[in-house]
Amino acid sequence: MRIGELAHQAGVTVKAVRYYESLGLITPTRLSNGYRDYSEVDVRHTAEIRALARLGIPVERTQPFLDCLSAGHPHADDCPASLAEYRDAIADLTARIHGLTTRRDALIAHLNRAAHRGCTTTPADQGTDMPDFTSLPADLPVPADDGAADHLPGTPLPPLVLRATDGSTITLDELGPGRTVIYLYPLTGRPGIDLPEGWDAIPGARGCSTEACDFRDHYRDLVDAGATQVFGCSSQDVDYQREVVERLHLPFPMLSDPNLELARALDLPTFAPGDLDRYRPFTPNIRDELYSRLTMIVREGLIEHVFYPIFPPNEHAGQVLRWLRAHLH
Template sequence: MKISELARRADVTTKAVRYYESLGLITPGRLANGYRDYDEDDVRLVREIRALHRLGIPVERTRPFLECLAAGSAYADDCPASLATYREAVDELTERIEALTARRTTLIANLNAAARRGSAVVPPAAHGDGEDYLTLPADLPTPEDDGAADHLAGTAMPALTLLDTAGRAIRLDALGPRRTVVYVYPLTGRPGTDLPEGWNSIPGARGCTPETCGFRDHFQDLLEAGAGRVYGLSSQDCGYQNEVVERLGLPFDMLSDPALGLAGNLGLPTFEADGMRLFKRLTLVVRDGVIEHVFYPVFPPNAHAEQVLSWLRENPLRGGAATAHSD
């Protein structure tokens, strides 16, 4: 067969085929007119090279696998030399992972330090109205599990795009294969701004700022436990959310959903306060576009980040899809 046919069947470019030939990995026959003539063995060899390269094994180091096939083995990794090449590749990959992990840890530490250094957190005494949003009243009512989130575990995230506080458009069904923690809350109080009337008496309403501070303080722990990203989400606009990120020194971004689109798409529980429709507090653990786990109701909010952290540690990913369930 011609080189174009080989390239098509092996799903590579003709340039790649010529490169493999230059390395002596494949040796085509020659027709009477001098043209190259490839056969089924060449197709198999090129496919093997492509598969190994996708695993991270350089083309130049695929020779032991090809020689194994040429020796009559049913599989390219039936030979000791092939296994040795696997081990070398694993060792090199492990070194790269360790180096990247160390760099990631340093970056997270720098991010946390920089965020807190520039934080403009207003101490309670400076509020002027006696309201301390960082402290929870001792008599807060406990929210009951009304079953409003029972349907969420195992549900696909909607193709809904929301803006984050970095100005990026985040599509909720494309958060990626790593776990994303999205804690959904009603609203954060702002110094000098009154909370809705009767806020403390609404089960599950009070505590958004302490909850957010908990996720801030445990951010690095959450990433080390397997969370790829953390987002806070409420119906407050991006300007309000940006103020929260700056004031509390958050190392993660917040999502704004003023139209409560997520509630409409997923049937999330909401409530009314001062004429506003607000999200009830809950947390979603999302993986591969599907809700893997749901925390609902959330109480106490100031300890919730630790609850999420404990779940992540108790349910590590082991390569396969995790079983979805809710609290």
């Protein structure tokens, strides 16, 4: 057969066939008129080269597989030399993966150092080039009360176990006596990473860091007003949340609910921002669905009171404090 027919049957280009031939991987016969004549064996070898290339084995290293076919074996990897080539290719990929992982980790470390250089918890002390997550832009849309939390007061917390940033695990239906404050939030920004596109236009989305800072600044007052525990909770990984706790110097732990189990158990409101790819290198298990901002006051295993919707988030801890003081008994 002619070279064009071979290329068509094997699913490659004519240029690729000529390259394989230059390497001696396929050896057509010559007709009396000087034209090359390719056989079904050449088709099989060419298709095998293509399949191996898709696995990541370079064309130049496919000879052992073709020799195995030429020896009469039904499969190109029936021979010890073929298996050895698999092992060598795997070793090469492993080395490349290690090298790329090392480079990625180094880049992340440089990004974090650069992003946090001069970053403090107060806007006045931040470098002029640093994004300020501790203040809010003007004219943020105010979230409307859609009734999505009306069913929660009087509802018992489910027996879910969530990981906390201090290394502990918290069983939600075993919070103990007294009042526990659990504020749910969508996603805290991190220096060096842009917020999801359109984030400020989503009612109630912006302000997670400012809310955390407000709970930090009111933490002692909340305890004095009867809050035995305060937790922030989101669907981000514990490691991602731990960075926030350390950077903002939060005196309370965050809870991680990566599968939104609490949302499913209590039918809590969530939303999908649709642009979270830039966060995946730092929190790989991040979901496309995030918690809507909501705070629960829990007492003796029951949800006693709910704040929803919440606005402005940078003043919300003060709202919780006023409620606790009004119900101090």
